[in-house]
Amino acid sequence: MNPPPALPDLIHADTRPVPPRLGDGSAWALGRCWLWCGNKHTWVLWLGPASSAGHHAPFYVCEPCLDRLHHTIIDYGEAMLDAPTDAAGVRVSLYIGADDPPRPGPITYRRGRHRRPRTQLGRLWHRFLTGREAPPAV
Structure with missing residues (x-):
């Protein structure tokens, strides 16, 4: 024991x-x-x-975990600034609620420069933002 x-x-x-x-x-x-x-x-x-x-x-x-969490929050904020838009011109969220309606039409990706993400989760969001990974269907 x-x-x-x-x-x-x-x-x-x-x-x-x-x-x-x-x-x-x-x-x-x-x-x-x-x-x-x-x-x-x-x-x-x-x-x-x-x-x-x-x-x-x-x-x-x-403190090290706080720094990691802090950088993840920064990555999310910057990701949402660069988020692609749907056919209605609405930014595509990185998270989809169970009751959210389907996205209208194709997604338009921004052609701007993206800052290098600080965290692993930020790198996954970056792949979505740049169109290298398709967004999940609702």
């Missing part, structure tokens, strides 16, 4: 190195990250409440 995981050592928290962004007024705490780093125990930032299937929890991420 494995021993239970140790709780964060808060006794010596004032002697531990603090994250560079600690002085920005954000809610940093010692604990486990919820994202891509493998749940390491470090300084984590509370991003807000998370919910799934009626369950709620505080959502914490470490």
Whole structure:
């Protein structure tokens, strides 16, 4: 039988190195990250409440995962600026709701220069934006 995981050592928290962004007024705490780093125990930032299937929890991420999330959000914003348009001139969304109507007519792709995406998800969006990957049908 494995021993239970140790709780964060808060006794010596004032002697531990603090994250560079600690002085920005954000809610940093010692604990486990919820994202891509493998749940390491470090300084984590509370991003807000998370919910799934009626369950709620505080959502914490470490600084490297926060940077990755930040770059993904930037990639999404820039992708939507370059989004192709449908026959009605409406920008094609990167996400389609279950109740969304079918897109009218062909999709028109922009011929402008696209900034190189920062993240893997941004690279997938870029393939869609440039027409190298067909958008999913509704």
